[in-house]
Amino acid sequence: MNLDDYRGVWVFIEQNAGKIEGVSLELLGAGRELADKLQVPLGGFLLGNEIKQLANQVIAYGADEVYMIDNPILKHYRTESYMKGVMLLAQKYMPEIILYGATPNGKDLASAVATDLNTGLTADTTMLDVDVDNRLLEASRPAFGGNIMATILCKKHRPQMATVRPKVMKALDPDSGRVGKVIEEKITLQEEDMRTKVLKIVNDVTKKANLADAHVIVCGGKGMGDIQGFQLIHELAETIGASVGGTRDVVEAGWLPHEQQVGQTGETVTPKIYFAIGISGAIQHVVGMKNSELIIAINKDPNAPIFDVATYGIVGDALEIVPKLIAQFKSQKVEQGGELSYA
């Protein structure tokens, strides 16, 4: 393998029913930066059925090139058909880096492609950089249950591949004036060759965004007093469009279902903003939220350990502070803040 034959940074553009996933747009932002450092074009590759109209959006979000396979067999994601398509593109155009969103489909696809390309794949990356002199992707990820970060390198194989967690990279503001090239390829798969069939897809839109993927989380602890007091947590979350979490003690008290527990025996979360309200900050809780980008703690005990991990702390009675916060946010006329949405 001659490493110098490989050039360019690529992003897998995951679409479901004709809508591009947020993480793919975020990766175009991250990929743009890597491509600029390496002085190569940024490509987005897009597979599906009747998806041609999406190419402009991929370019607007930062791509120079869009590689596209549009075929009825790609209507729904299936490992078998999608990986064939990606193999065709990757072997023909030989990018040096390929990024995928760490979604169920993105991870599934990347794992299969890495095996067939006989190359390295870093899972669930949360930081990306590039060593320009050696053209090496530096993909960092939490290791050992999130206790530490490890930078993974792939020195002798190309392409270098990584899956990247949703909501850790930043999408660029779309620029509809950007110009780019669209390259179409064809695959010749027949439905008879396929060993899997998608019988039906059920979207559960009523459910609030997965805690693990939430952008803003309001998490409450026993300090809210009782289930009535905990309503303030729901109210604040509602006001700013955030997801609600709780400590184990809160879940054990029956104020919240277990799926919403944050911590060692619950979810590990990495939102942009984490409100810890009436939470002491026991280590079992902290391991599940300490990598949040901005942590705001409200606790009446100035010595509560939560203040050691908080970016900003308010010492005071949550039952007094939270209603004030809600009122303030409301007067700012906050709109859906919790979940980033892309036009």
Add this chain to the structure above:
Amino acid sequence: MHIVVCVKQVPDTKIIKINPKTNTLDRRSAPAILNPYDAHAVQEAVKIKKKTGGTVSVLSMGPPQATAVIKKSIEIGADQGFLITDRAFAGADTLATSYALSKALERISKEEPVDMVICGKHAIDGDTGQVGPGIARRLDVPPVTNVIEVTEVNEQEKTVVIKRKLTNGYELIQSQMPCLLTVEKEINDIEYSPMPNMIKAARYDPIIWAVSDLEDVDRSQLGLKGSPTIVGKMFTPPRPEGGKKLEGSADEQVNQLIEILLEKKDLFTLQSSK
């Protein structure tokens, strides 16, 4: 019906300690357990076997002590277990791991053809979830990842219907067998092991293979040599601008906080409507 479940011995990451000076794992601090997802994988295989009959085998790659997770799997209800252990396997990343396991699976299926392979969604130490789909590619069987329910197994037609978890909801997939599944925890509850299983497990000696027991192995694809990825460096994640307590009355503190958040619009897409 022959189901093979891939099981891994992992350090219990809940209790793990990292040496802050060397950034390495303090192994004494971490007891070795059966990867929790793999326990659910074994349980699911046992559940399927209750309906279809057949054999549940488990396969692990690891050091000799990894026989412990095979015995644990026998407790849950597996019939037999294989451990592949050899210096040559050491240091494997996911690519080299799926290669070694697929070679062992080829040998297992010579003895009794395999209809289904089940893996955990991921191993809690590596946390990648890449080994399952990797094995599927190497055996050229369809992978179905993130499985939350095996809805139907049709032995005559050699098909299965599976519920697969998606970011927002789920999909129902029909796959031909043989196939490979990776399972989520919610697929089942681990049942209490009946006494005969416990006794069988205590007495059970797993079948142990070295590289030389496997056929057509390209040694350059094993272990550290066969691993394209390496760990460059380890570091503790940088803390965001650390602990600042706000001051003043409750109202003043709230106002300060709102101001800070409004400044961080890029973090928090607060939109003051004009």
